[in-house]
Amino acid sequence: MTEKKMKRGFKESRFAVFWNRLKRNRNAMIGLYVFLLLVMLIIIVPIVSPYDYAKYDIMSISQKPSLKHPFGTDDLGRDLLTRCFYGGRYSLSISLAAVLFSTSVGTVIGAITGFFGGKIDAVIMRMLDVIQAIPSTLLTIIISAALGVGIDKTIIAISVGSIPGTVRLLRGSVMRTREEQYLEAAEAIGCSTTRRIWKYVVPNSWSPLIVSSTMGVARTILQLAALSYIGLGVQPPTPEWGAMLSGARGYLRDYPHMLIFPGLFIAISVLCLNMFGDGLRDALDPKLKD
Amino acid sequence: MGRFVLKRILQMIPVLLMVAVLIFTILYFVPGDPAQIMLGSTATKYELQQMREQLGLTRPFLVQLGDFLYQTFIKFDLGKSYLTGAPVGAEIAARLPRTLILGVASMVLAFGIGIPLGITAAIHQNGWGDRISMIIALLGVSIPTFWLALMFVLLFALKLRWFPSSGIGGFKYYVLPTVSLCFGGLATQARQSRSSMLEVIRADYVVTARAKGLSEREVIMRHALPNALNPIITLAGNNLAVIFGGSIVIENVFSFPGIGQYMITAINQRDYPIVRGCVVMLAIVFAVIMLLVDIAYAFNDPRIKARYENSGRKTKVKKA
Numbered sequence: 155m156t157e158k159k160m161k162r163g164f165k166e167s168r169f170a171v172f173w174n175r176l177k178r179n180r181n182a183m184i185g186l187y188v189f190l191l192l193v194m195l196i197i198i199v200p201i202v203s204p205y206d207y208a209k210y211d212i213m214s215i216s217q218k219p220s221l222k223h224p225f226g227t228d229d230l231g232r233d234l235l236t237r238c239f240y241g242g243r244y245s246l247s248i249s250l251a252a253v254l255f256s257t258s259v260g261t262v263i264g265a266i267t268g269f270f271g272g273k274i275d276a277v278i279m280r281m282l283d284v285i286q287a288i289p290s291t292l293l294t295i296i297i298s299a300a301l302g303v304g305i306d307k308t309i310i311a312i313s314v315g316s317i318p319g320t321v322r323l324l325r326g327s328v329m330r331t332r333e334e335q336y337l338e339a340a341e342a343i344g345c346s347t348t349r350r351i352w353k354y355v356v357p358n359s360w361s362p363l364i365v366s367s368t369m370g371v372a373r374t375i376l377q378l379a380a381l382s383y384i385g386l387g388v389q390p391p392t393p394e395w396g397a398m399l400s401g402a403r404g405y406l407r408d409y410p411h412m413l414i415f416p417g418l419f420i421a422i423s424v425l426c427l428n429m430f431g432d433g434l435r436d437a438l439d440p441k442l443k444d
Numbered sequence: 445m446g447r448f449v450l451k452r453i454l455q456m457i458p459v460l461l462m463v464a465v466l467i468f469t470i471l472y473f474v475p476g477d478p479a480q481i482m483l484g485s486t487a488t489k490y491e492l493q494q495m496r497e498q499l500g501l502t503r504p505f506l507v508q509l510g511d512f513l514y515q516t517f518i519k520f521d522l523g524k525s526y527l528t529g530a531p532v533g534a535e536i537a538a539r540l541p542r543t544l545i546l547g548v549a550s551m552v553l554a555f556g557i558g559i560p561l562g563i564t565a566a567i568h569q570n571g572w573g574d575r576i577s578m579i580i581a582l583l584g585v586s587i588p589t590f591w592l593a594l595m596f597v598l599l600f601a602l603k604l605r606w607f608p609s610s611g612i613g614g615f616k617y618y619v620l621p622t623v624s625l626c627f628g629g630l631a632t633q634a635r636q637s638r639s640s641m642l643e644v645i646r647a648d649y650v651v652t653a654r655a656k657g658l659s660e661r662e663v664i665m666r667h668a669l670p671n672a673l674n675p676i677i678t679l680a681g682n683n684l685a686v687i688f689g690g691s692i693v694i695e696n697v698f699s700f701p702g703i704g705q706y707m708i709t710a711i712n713q714r715d716y717p718i719v720r721g722c723v724v725m726l727a728i729v730f731a732v733i734m735l736l737v738d739i740a741y742a743f744n745d746p747r748i749k750a751r752y753e754n755s756g757r758k759t760k761v762k763k764a
Contacts, residue, residue: 287727287731288463288727299471300470300474372586380588380589380590383696384692384693417588420588421583421591425582432582
């Protein structure tokens with residue numbers, strides 16, 4: 155067996171152990187499959203639906219749920235089922251992009267501050283203290299107000315609040331990895347500092363981030379919805395779930411279906427991600443289970 | 445203990461100053477001209493320029509920043525609204541108690557129910573009580589707070605007519621906002637308390653306590669609980685931030701005249717002195733609450749207590 159194959163075999167077996175543990179967790183699997191089903195529907199439904207997500211229909215304004223419109227229609231006669239699924243494209247991709255952004259920024263800062271320690275570490279940690287002294291919802295609201303509306307700006311606004319958490323998590327993990335012998339070995343054979351950080355320290359330190367990012371997507375979906383609801387973030391007529399709720403807030407008394415369905419979509423997607431995230435955590439850290 | 449509290453208060457001051465600087469800087473770069481907002485679209489260029497000078501907006505950034513810090517922290521003056529000219533400080537003082545009642549009541553409910561619930565769930569792990577409460581907790585962390593609030597309004601205000609749907613008044617007006625605000629925090633707290641307790645319950649010293657024949661009650665109350673409480677208190681700090689942030693959104697759902705609603709209205713009207721004042725005020729309140737959490741933590745952690753008592757003794761020895 156060549157060295158490369160052996161290395162891969164080792165990695166696969168470690169992943170297999172983890173995957174087997176995850177597969178046995180019924181809740182995690184339900185969460186995963188329902189979420190994947192939801193994603194598939196979000197892709198397919200707007201394509202096959204006979205209604206357009208943006209086209210007004212004056213003849214069918216504010217209809218209650220019926221066979222023709224299973225979720226009813228909104229105040230401009232648009233089919234809510236189509237809009238809910240179409241809106242998922244915005245809600246989920248914006249949340250995912252925000253988590254990717256905050257995780258990558260957090261990883262870079264966390265790796266640097268954890269690896270070098272000393273003055274850099276002290277300065278960065280004090281800066282994080284300041285950011286964390288503001289509740290993250292509040293920070294998100296202010297940044298969003300300062301940047302203005304738009305999808306790209308919303309992504310930045312909702313990711314900033316979660317960067318400090320990522321940095322702290324990775325920093326702690328990096329500080330433990332830094333003491334490992336293979337890093338001494340890497341230094342001894344003359345690896346550059348950059349190479350040591352990106353090739354050895356980060357890959358061996360980022361596993362705590364898996365769970366936190368999965369949960370992070372769930373948390374971000376909630377934050378995005380809240381931000382759009384209060385009139386910042388994504389604006390109607392874009393069918394993002396929070397923006398749909400914001401647009402329908404005046405109809406709670408007369409047409410509650412306009413507010414019930416988008417909210418259910420948020421709750422179901424967040425619930426699935428949380429169930430999967432719980433399973434991931436148990437599979438990665440089995441000492442908490444049984 | 446006194447030394448610990450003093451040290452934490454002294455640490456709080458630079459952080460709050462930096463928060464004020466950060467907020468000012470973020471809002472400084474906001475698009476939109478305050479002079480235009482105040483004078484409307486009919487104002488001439490000359491009038492606009494005059495107004496900008498009167499407001500001090502033509503001064504360099506650092507001078508404006510210094511002035512803002514001086515006014516806020518030395519003179520306790522939060523400025524005036526661009527639109528109405530009303531002093532921001534008085535307006536905040538009128539609204540702060542309502543926001544505080546809402547926030548503190550939610551915290552009390554979230555911790556008072558969430559922590560015991562999580563601990564009992566952990567003790568009876570995998571029992572039916574554990575399962576049911578964890579399913580409810582999982583739902584609680586997954587449902588958007590403001591949407592839950594809307595559903596509560598739909599059910600309890602519009603259909604059953606038990607509580608008013610918006611505004612402010614007596615006790616009844618606080619029920620729906622408080623309950624919907626506390627739900628997410630309660631669920632998070634229950635989940636976290638359960639896992640902290642589960643971790644402790646398997647520790648060697650708990651096995652020892654059982655082995656030497658202590659009753660189950662004593663094992664839990666004397667050995668497991670005090671050790672599980674520290675991580676629970678730490679995580680409670682995070683939940684405070686979530687509850688606090690959530691109250692801004694909840695206030696808007698219920699048209700509840702607290703600081704959060706005042707701030708969001710001001711953001712939509714681009715009335716930035718109000719926004720700045722609200723954020724600085726909320727940051728101060730939040731810092732004070734976090735300080736209290738830290739003190740509670742220190743009280744429960746003999747290691748922190750000991751460190752400060754020892755260092756106190758050391759200085760005495762040096763002097764002698």
